[in-house]
Amino acid sequence: MSLSVNHLLGIRGLQRQDIELIFQTADEFKAVLQRPIKKVPSLRDTTIVNLFFENSTRTRISFELAEKRLGADVVNFSASGSSVSKGETLIDTVNNILSMKVDMVVMRHSASGAPHFLSRHIDVPIVNAGDGINEHPTQALLDAFSIREKLGSVAGKKVAICGDIMHSRVALSNIYCLRQLGAEVTVVGPPTLIPKHMEAALGVNVSYDIRETLAWCDVANVLRIQLERQNTPLFSSLREYSLAYGVNRQLLDSLQKEIVVMHPGPINRGVELSSDVADSGHSIILNQVENGVAIRMAVLYLLSGKKAGKVVE
Amino acid sequence: MKTILNGTQVAITVDRLCHQLIENHLDFSQSVLIGLQPRGIYLSDRIYRTLQKLLPGVHINYGKLDITFYRDDFNTQLHVPNETTIDFSLENKKVILVDDVLYTGRTTRSALDAMLDFGRPSVVELLVLIDRRFTRQLPIQADYTGRTVDAIISEKVKVRWAERDGKDEVILE
Numbered sequence: 001m002s003l004s005v006n007h008l009l010g011i012r013g014l015q016r017q018d019i020e021l022i023f024q025t026a027d028e029f030k031a032v033l034q035r036p037i038k039k040v041p042s043l044r045d046t047t048i049v050n051l052f053f054e055n056s057t058r059t060r061i062s063f064e065l066a067e068k069r070l071g072a073d074v075v076n077f078s079a080s081g082s083s084v085s086k087g088e089t090l091i092d093t094v095n096n097i098l099s100m101k102v103d104m105v106v107m108r109h110s111a112s113g114a115p116h117f118l119s120r121h122i123d124v125p126i127v128n129a130g131d132g133i134n135e136h137p138t139q140a141l142l143d144a145f146s147i148r149e150k151l152g153s154v155a156g157k158k159v160a161i162c163g164d165i166m167h168s169r170v171a172l173s174n175i176y177c178l179r180q181l182g183a184e185v186t187v188v189g190p191p192t193l194i195p196k197h198m199e200a201a202l203g204v205n206v207s208y209d210i211r212e213t214l215a216w217c218d219v220a221n222v223l224r225i226q227l228e229r230q231n232t233p234l235f236s237s238l239r240e241y242s243l244a245y246g247v248n249r250q251l252l253d254s255l256q257k258e259i260v261v262m263h264p265g266p267i268n269r270g271v272e273l274s275s276d277v278a279d280s281g282h283s284i285i286l287n288q289v290e291n292g293v294a295i296r297m298a299v300l301y302l303l304s305g306k307k308a309g310k311v312v313e
Numbered sequence: 314m315k316t317i318l319n320g321t322q323v324a325i326t327v328d329r330l331c332h333q334l335i336e337n338h339l340d341f342s343q344s345v346l347i348g349l350q351p352r353g354i355y356l357s358d359r360i361y362r363t364l365q366k367l368l369p370g371v372h373i374n375y376g377k378l379d380i381t382f383y384r385d386d387f388n389t390q391l392h393v394p395n396e397t398t399i400d401f402s403l404e405n406k407k408v409i410l411v412d413d414v415l416y417t418g419r420t421t422r423s424a425l426d427a428m429l430d431f432g433r434p435s436v437v438e439l440l441v442l443i444d445r446r447f448t449r450q451l452p453i454q455a456d457y458t459g460r461t462v463d464a465i466i467s468e469k470v471k472v473r474w475a476e477r478d479g480k481d482e483v484i485l486e
Contacts (some may be wrong), residue, residue: 002391027396028381028394028395028396031396031397032397035429036431036432041383042382042383042384043387045387070382175449222418244433302391
């Protein structure tokens with residue numbers, strides 16, 4: 001068994017077996033992370049650069065920890081304070097870094113497709129850590145992994161993805177991942193934040209009623225309202241959004257059923273998710289963060305092994 | 314194809330290895346048994362069960378260790394990991410590592426590395442069913458050996474277990 005891809009650019013290019021292999025590997029890495037010594041030497045001969053052209057807390061720390069726990073050498077790069085501000089192109093920046101003998105690239109970029117473009121010009125494995133409004137594959141993998149951990153499996157489960165679907169790379173990657181694993185997906189949010197033709201294009205249900213959707217689902221993945229990506233206002237105010245689409249204790253209590261609540265972070269507390277839900281027993285938000293390290297270790301381990309070619313059971 | 318051990322011989326050998334272990338470890342109060350994934354665990358399961366029969370009422374710490382992430386051939390072969398179950402400390406314990414075939418010694422080396430992440434044992438011993446001589450690439454030898462085999466590199470020693478392959482036997486191909 002081995003991954004069918006040489007880069008992790010998105011969930012879109014993955015087979016179901018790929019996702020299952022990543023989960024199977026992540027199970028063992030998760031066990032490693034529970035030990036007193038949380039480190040293995042698998043990637044001790046590998047140098048990885050984290051190229052972050054966009055802000056990040058969780059993903060960046062999570063990748064860095066995953067790399068260090070695999071024994072890899074890590075170089076961090078952030079666009080602010082680099083020669084990008086002097087006008088250096090993406091390809092020049094990356095080629096300069098690679099000429100210092102770097103073996104893998106983890107990249108976040110505000111332009112959708114930036115890692116795909118890069119993958120056509122360099123021959124080291126690339127892991128997409130989020131590109132614009134396109135995909136955030138490791139987030140989707142850790143979300144599905146967390147659902148599998150909490151509910152036993154992903155297949156057949158009903159998952160609601162709530163909020164700003166239009167600007168969310170997490171939503172798109174989650175849809176590909178959950179559909180590939182056999183879950184039923186409904187996206188819910190204000191009509192202005194849900195792209196047209198989603199049913200036909202992605203095989204998901206669309207709803208504009210949060211209460212109805214929460215009553216239907218087993219898992220609610222609540223997304224952040226991404227004000228920084230909205231050029232024109234798409235709803236009248238955060239307060240109004242919160243009243244119509246915010247997930248709060250009162251709403252959950254009125255449904256009289258157990259729902260697993262997820263959020264990819266960072267949370268706008270009191271906007272899409274209220275604090276009494278975010279910090280409640282329903283929420284697996286911190287489990288998601290914990291699983292993120294194991295998932296990223298699995299992805300890096302499996303991709304760096306691709307150059308090995310031959311795979312042994 | 315040549316049979317090195319048939320089913321009866323495997324059973325007798327496992328019995329003998331258990332008696333040798335008891336000779337050195339008596340009540341196993343300071344000793345732990347660790348089977349190496351993936352193939353060593355069939356032997357370690359047998360050893361564990363036989364020891365329990367021979368020493369009724371005695372608690373033996375038994376774990377399984379996966380060495381995938383510690384291999385030195387990561388660059389040439391990608392292995393899929395197996396489960397590691399060691400729910401006790403190895404600090405100051407006498408560890409008995411169990412594997413089916415000792416060949417180049419590289420698996421054992423990786424196991425030593427992996428094991429150290431669970432604590433610092435006082436003594437580490439190695440038990441193998443088959444010791445292939447003259448093929449070692451590292452200075453490692455077994456403390457308990459089922460059968461020593463002289464085989465050239467192109468020959469393969471195959472250990473089959475009833476649980477997985479239908480019957481117990483060791484063959485040379």
